[in-house]
Amino acid sequence: MDTEKISSESLILLLAQMHKLRLEHGHDCITGTYPKSPKVERLLAESGFFHTLGVRSRKMPGRKLSATRFVKCKSDVEIRSQCIPELRDELLGEDLQMPKPIGKMVFRALSEAMQNVHHHAYQKKQITRLGLKGRWWLGAQLSKRKNFFELTFYDAGVGIPKTLHRKYPLEHIRSILSLLPGMEPDDAQMIKAAVELGRSRTNQSHRGKGLLDIHRLITTVGVGALTIFSRYGQYRYEPLKGGEAIRNDGAFIEGTLIKWELPLDKVVAAFADMDETDDEDL
Template sequence: MRRPQAARQKIVQRIGARRTADERARRLSYLGEKRAASRAPSLRGAFDPKQQREIVPVPATLDLGQNREATLAVARTCRENCFKRRRSTVLDFTHTKKISSGAVLLLVAEIDRCRRLAGPKMLTGTYPKDKKLHGQMRDSGFFEALHVNSRLDGEERTYPMEYIKVVSGSEADGHLARELRLKLLGPLDVQVAQEAKTSFFRSLSEAMTNVSQHAYPDESLRGKIHVIPKGWWMLGHINKLRSELKVMIVDQGIGIPRSLPKKHPMELINEVLSKSLSLLGIVKPTDGQMIKAAMEVGRSRMGQDNRGKGLNDLKKLIQACGSGRLRILSNHGEYTYTEGGSERLHAYDDSINGTFIEWTVPLKAILPFLEEGRDEKH
């Protein structure tokens, strides 16, 4: 005997409601697990009762690639001890042997934030045994951030990097962008093609502007972990062995995936994302896909044609040079662009709590080919 139509509809509605509730419960469980996973584990060290401080051992290798979790754990420990536990901390670099340039910048920014907002006595560090790393920490500005003096002052460098020390600010500074270029390239600057100089200058200035305008909305300044309003940190170096120039900038704002919808209408973002997401069968974009969308959206919230193009200037310079790499880490996502138009996206369980931009170009790609008679002033 068939049930009446109304009865069948009620059964379908109950099943649908139960299924919706189950799906909602599974979704909440998944998000809870994801949030827990995103909290990079903190490092714990021995507590010195006499000095009333915790001695935290820093891992042997720190970088934002294979050792990303260890690097973020150091940053998280600094934040927790300074702002939540209110415990004076010493970062022990005794057995650390390698810190990549990206990890240097990320940790210097975290150390600077903690010392400035929680107090200079809350965080300091020790010296590594490795002389090469000691020289890198000296010349990159790591020791200055920790407020300790180098033990190798005056000694010759033992590594092939020509660093400028980390610089920081809270507003766009065109003079600083030019100064950075001159410091990095030194006498080579006169050989740099004019179009490369212009793009370099505009890209760095725009990166600073984007941070000051979009990375720190008002609500981000009222969180449990304090931030330096509009703060950014920048580091650059020339690798003499590889003959390449690298410039990095990091901020501790809300990240590109969260700031993009505040800068641009969602209709525009969805239009940019719709094709790639439909092909992959994905409903909600990952942070990596949101970074890619930010690269493709060509106008800013203010509707100014000359705004919001800094990242694309870096991308266009790589295209013009035919060589180089642009790497952007923001929150849980990563976007990498290399010569030839190759793009790679990645999603992580943990978050860097901000945005990190790394731009690498071989020196030979930005220097003019003098043997071909190029005028270095044009």
């Protein structure tokens, strides 16, 4: 009731946890009240939070047109053929008005993220117990005043530190992290290793192109940020603040949450200095 502000990553994580419980136990298992703050209620309504949970949005008196435009929160269990065009239209459409080269990169990144969830994120017992079937959640917003874009993508699977063990030998992971033999990498280090392995894989083949497009875009133009939360680990890449940083928190996050942040005016200015060849290479 006293909440006055919700970050984009908190919004998608709260949505996913409530949605999971409703899917597992029925819609009546969680009830609630509308926020006391009109600003927070407007955010939940405009972002698609209420709609995803099947909660009716109230008509608010004196409603103002928000300076933020949203790609409505979405959740699905598979990569449906109509889902991708819908996302692309919202990213490039008149409402959001994102520059097309950037929108296409975000679109590719989302496609790759969905593929990863479908193939790697969930264990069979999770799918059976919760009926998740590879479910993911996403939301995006563009601040028209600040020209700042944020996208969050979440799955409630086993998390990067667990899936990486299955895909690569521990010795290989240690070598990527320059760890001494016998040292066990923590969750934050495992996320960093996943980024490094994904980057090297992208350079070797077409696989992985998309998910790390935003990382490469941020590297090229020198602005923006990529943050990954999984289990107890957090990885953040932000060139303007020293590049990569990792840490382990006391709070546990089930699965993996990815957040991309792009100041569009600076990205567009950087694109103007690149030729078409550079653009295609990103």
